[in-house]
Amino acid sequence: MFMFISALGATAIVFLLSRMAGDPTLVFLESSGYGVSEEQVQNLRKKLGVDKPLVVQYGMWLSQLARGDMGRTLIGEKKVATVIREKFGATLQLAIAGWLFATVVGVPLGVLSAVKRGSIWDYLARGVALFGQATPAFWIAIIGVLIFAVTLGWLPSGLKGEGFSPKHFVLPAITVGWGAAAGYLRLTRSAMLEVLDSEYIRFARAKGVNMRVVIWKHAFRNALLQPLTASILLFAGLLNGQIVAESIFAWPGIGRVALLQGVWDNDFPLLTGAVLVFIMIYLFMALLADILYGVIDPRIRYD
Amino acid sequence: MAIESTQTTSNTTDSKPWYLPKQVWSFLRRWPVIPVVVLVVLVFSAIFAQIIAPADPIKQSLDLRNAPPYWFDEGTTENILGADHLGRDVLSRIIHGARVTLLISTVALISGLIVGTGFGLVAGWFGGTIDEVIARVVDIWLALPFILVAVVVVMSFGQTLTILMVVLALTAWPAFVRNIRAEVLTLRTRDYVLMARVCDASTLRILFKHILPGVTNIILVIATLRVGGLILAEATLSFLGAGIPAPTPAWGVMISDGRDYLDSAWWISVFPGIAIFSVVMSLNFLGDWLRDRLDPTLRQVD
Numbered sequence: 001m002f003m004f005i006s007a008l009g010a011t012a013i014v015f016l017l018s019r020m021a022g023d024p025t026l027v028f029l030e031s032s033g034y035g036v037s038e039e040q041v042q043n044l045r046k047k048l049g050v051d052k053p054l055v056v057q058y059g060m061w062l063s064q065l066a067r068g069d070m071g072r073t074l075i076g077e078k079k080v081a082t083v084i085r086e087k088f089g090a091t092l093q094l095a096i097a098g099w100l101f102a103t104v105v106g107v108p109l110g111v112l113s114a115v116k117r118g119s120i121w122d123y124l125a126r127g128v129a130l131f132g133q134a135t136p137a138f139w140i141a142i143i144g145v146l147i148f149a150v151t152l153g154w155l156p157s158g159l160k161g162e163g164f165s166p167k168h169f170v171l172p173a174i175t176v177g178w179g180a181a182a183g184y185l186r187l188t189r190s191a192m193l194e195v196l197d198s199e200y201i202r203f204a205r206a207k208g209v210n211m212r213v214v215i216w217k218h219a220f221r222n223a224l225l226q227p228l229t230a231s232i233l234l235f236a237g238l239l240n241g242q243i244v245a246e247s248i249f250a251w252p253g254i255g256r257v258a259l260l261q262g263v264w265d266n267d268f269p270l271l272t273g274a275v276l277v278f279i280m281i282y283l284f285m286a287l288l289a290d291i292l293y294g295v296i297d298p299r300i301r302y303d
Numbered sequence: 304m305a306i307e308s309t310q311t312t313s314n315t316t317d318s319k320p321w322y323l324p325k326q327v328w329s330f331l332r333r334w335p336v337i338p339v340v341v342l343v344v345l346v347f348s349a350i351f352a353q354i355i356a357p358a359d360p361i362k363q364s365l366d367l368r369n370a371p372p373y374w375f376d377e378g379t380t381e382n383i384l385g386a387d388h389l390g391r392d393v394l395s396r397i398i399h400g401a402r403v404t405l406l407i408s409t410v411a412l413i414s415g416l417i418v419g420t421g422f423g424l425v426a427g428w429f430g431g432t433i434d435e436v437i438a439r440v441v442d443i444w445l446a447l448p449f450i451l452v453a454v455v456v457v458m459s460f461g462q463t464l465t466i467l468m469v470v471l472a473l474t475a476w477p478a479f480v481r482n483i484r485a486e487v488l489t490l491r492t493r494d495y496v497l498m499a500r501v502c503d504a505s506t507l508r509i510l511f512k513h514i515l516p517g518v519t520n521i522i523l524v525i526a527t528l529r530v531g532g533l534i535l536a537e538a539t540l541s542f543l544g545a546g547i548p549a550p551t552p553a554w555g556v557m558i559s560d561g562r563d564y565l566d567s568a569w570w571i572s573v574f575p576g577i578a579i580f581s582v583v584m585s586l587n588f589l590g591d592w593l594r595d596r597l598d599p600t601l602r603q604v605d
Contacts (some may be wrong), residue, residue: 005439005443006439006442006443006446007446009440010443010446013443013447013452014447014452014455017452017455018455049408110479112367122343130587130588131584132588133582133583133584134580134583134584134587135576135580136532136535136539136555136558136576136579136581138538138542138543138555138559139380139538139576139579139580142558142562142572142576143573145565146565150565150569160491236446236448238448239448240448240449240539243450244446244450244539244542247543255451259450259543262451263454263455263458264458274453275447279446282446282448291545
């Protein structure tokens with residue numbers, strides 16, 4: 001229910017905003033290259049349905065959506081659903097790669113930093129977290145391109161015309177996961193510190209349990225809860241990073257097409273569709289976090 | 304305050320001389336000296352940009368096109384950090400960029416703070432349906448892909464400073480609501496608040512005179528931690544071309560300008576990035592420090 005309301009509210013906001021960007025018919029007709037008569041404009045308005053009040057338009061969009069139709073793009077008149085389906089794979093791959101990067105870097109470093117509190121490792125890890133939270137992802141992308149693509153030539157700088165390989169994922173995935181990695185690190189560290197300080201950990205150590213078992217079996221599972229709950233906030237950061245990464249690395253995904261065609265060319269059906277997809281990804285991730293929460297902590301039961 | 308001052312005196316009356324590395328290190332760990340210095344430099348250069356900047360930030364020059372920083376063989380002290388693809392001095396543009404950054408982030412933060420605090424107070428105090436509605440609005444807000452929405456707003460209403468501030472303010476407020484609401488929930492059951500209600504103080508009076516002072520610490524901490532995010536968001540928008548319009552120097556725009564010249568003139572992108580990074584890092588440091596001083600229970604505010 002909550003997911004439904006969120007999706008509804010968010011698409012409504014984007015729909016209304018994108019329609020305020022001015023009359024889409026003008027953009028549309030300008031690109032046709034011929035002079036247009038008043039009558040043509042009116043006909044086009046009627047055809048696109050933009051002559052009706054905004055609320056009615058949104059209602060129409062919703063009722064179309066309920067029938068599985070996301071409308072057609074203004075430019076090229078393709079089905080929005082088709083465009084999104086074409087791009088969805090690339091977006092999903094990059095999103096997963098970015099999330100993996102954030103988790104694989106953030107969580108172990110957070111544990112290390114908490115376990116070896118006050119040591120050089122702790123300072124290094126905290127330095128990484130501060131650095132990660134203070135640097136814009138797009139700047140990291142550019143520095144990455146500068147070092148690894150331009151200077152060293154190890155990695156490709158974009159997707160222009162080359163053969164596709166896992167190497168292409170490295171820099172975009174780092175761009176997507178950059179901010180979230182720092183977030184995971186900080187959350188894991190503070191949660192781990194709290195748990196390591198508790199009575200049952202001290203008891204486990206006192207009875208001679210191996211330190212590794214204490215950390216991973218006793219402490220880690222309990223500490224994981226906090227990063228998981230807060231990770232919903234990090235997902236938003238991941239999706240923002242996604243849009244930035246797609247536009248920097250010419251990644252053929254939804255974020256790029258939404259930004260280039262949906263926003264700059266005022267192709268509002270496409271934009272609204274893309275936003276809907278992003279919201280669905282976000283909500284799906286939130287749901288996944290909720291489910292994982294129950295798996296990790298068996299005390300939590302959903303009825 | 305009394306405790307703090309005794310701490311400092313014991314610190315300074317230490318028998319060892321203050322300039323030893325260990326002493327300096329512990330002093331730096333105790334007080335956020337470096338972040339404060341960075342922020343003072345930021346504010347100073349924002350206010351006196353016209354006087355400090357060695358060159359006109361928007362004056363173009365073909366001769367100086369992609370001129371390197373001064374430590375290169377071809378570099379001159381005219382352009383200490385080099386010049387960009389239009390021959391504009393990078394250092395001057397960074398100094399003037401501080402102005403835009405400071406202005407936008409401050410205004411956006413303050414408006415976001417007022418709105419967020421208002422909602423937080425109302426949600427915590429009245430509870431019930433109002434609380435529920437506000438919580439849902441915050442959830443919807445967090446689910447929006449912010450960058451797309453911001454770019455759309457900028458496109459719809461025009462690429463001006465005011466619109467940019469509004470957009471960023473719109474992203475700033477939800478951070479305040481949750482934490483303030485939680486704090487109000489505990490404050491409202493306190494005896495002094497109950498007394499005020501018994502004395503028939505008006506709701507407004509209770510909220511502003513009795514509750515608000517109790518949450519100022521939280522507001523301060525969240526605000527310091529949020530400014531960094533706002534600066535990053537502003538830079539991202541500028542980078543994507545939806546920020547400050549062209550000739551005005553802004554850090555995000557500068558990074559974006561240098562993208563096509565990475566192989567020949569990396570300094571165009573690198574130095575503004577360092578500026579963003581040092582300012583945001585200082586703010587985060589300061590925020591952490593304030594949080595540990597004022598309200599350690601806010602550990603989860605990141």
